[in-house]
Amino acid sequence: MGTWRSCLFLALGFLAFPWALAEDWRLTRSQTLTQGKAQEWRYTLSPSGKESQELWRRLSEQYRDHLRAGYRVELGAWRVYFLGGRLRVEPHCQAVNPACFTFGALPVAKERQDRFLLELSALLDQALVQANGTGGVVSLPRLFRLEVPKKANPPYPASPSGWRP
Template identity: 70%
Template sequence: MASWTGPKAFLAGLLLALPWGLAQEWRLTRSQSLTAGGAQAWRYTLSPTGKEAQALWRALAQGYQAQLRSGYRVDLGAWRTYFLGGRLRVEPHCPRVNAACFSFIALPWDKARLDRFLLELSALLDQALAQARHTGGVVVLTRLFRLELSKGSPPPYPATPSGWRP
């Protein structure tokens, strides 16, 4: 019988705790369409799960859209989006993500709740962009932006609004 001590035990405990430790309020869906002409580009879609998460994201997204329309940037943890020359861009922002790496929107939700929600979003957005850089494809953050990446393309990335008009 193997002994579970040291790093193995810590890692096993961490993996077992993840489903309960994280709210899992965001979903990253990876899909690819197959046509008679062959496989299409990968599509990575980030969307909130559950009614409360959807309501929270709807409120945040409306605030972020208003900030972008007004010419301000929106910080989403490891990534930042803003308009430059009338075009939406997404670029790296915070290398060590923490609560200060996000644009503030005054909402009637608890700050700790907002921080957890946004930290999860940032982690999944970072994962989606890393995968899309590796495979090429489309990344969609519902209600905020859509961008297309060629395999291996470096940031910043041109994007288009998704679900709203500037």
């Protein structure tokens, strides 16, 4: 009986894990219907809560400056950069850890920024994997928007979202 309960609690813990991570970010999946016909899927990442929104506003400003200067912005499992004047998103770290990120010079504790970016990376990866299976648009407001054709291989061409290069 004790082993059964341990397994049950462990299973419930794994089921609750994705929701436990979703403190700073949310991923919204939507699809438009026109005249009874389904259109492409949209996957939108957005910071949740005022503190997260402010942190993302300040961090995304620094990321845009990095991109304008010709640097890459590393977002854990993915990286964003300009190549030939076009914005691209490509795989970066397979085993995501704090060293896989471009950190902002912000008056925020490193642990806070780590948690914020790790959650962003996990949801961005989830959005891109889902979009690859269905085809669709992935948006990270204030940074980029990209269209992912069904079963396409990265790198993905993207366009700036909310800013000009």
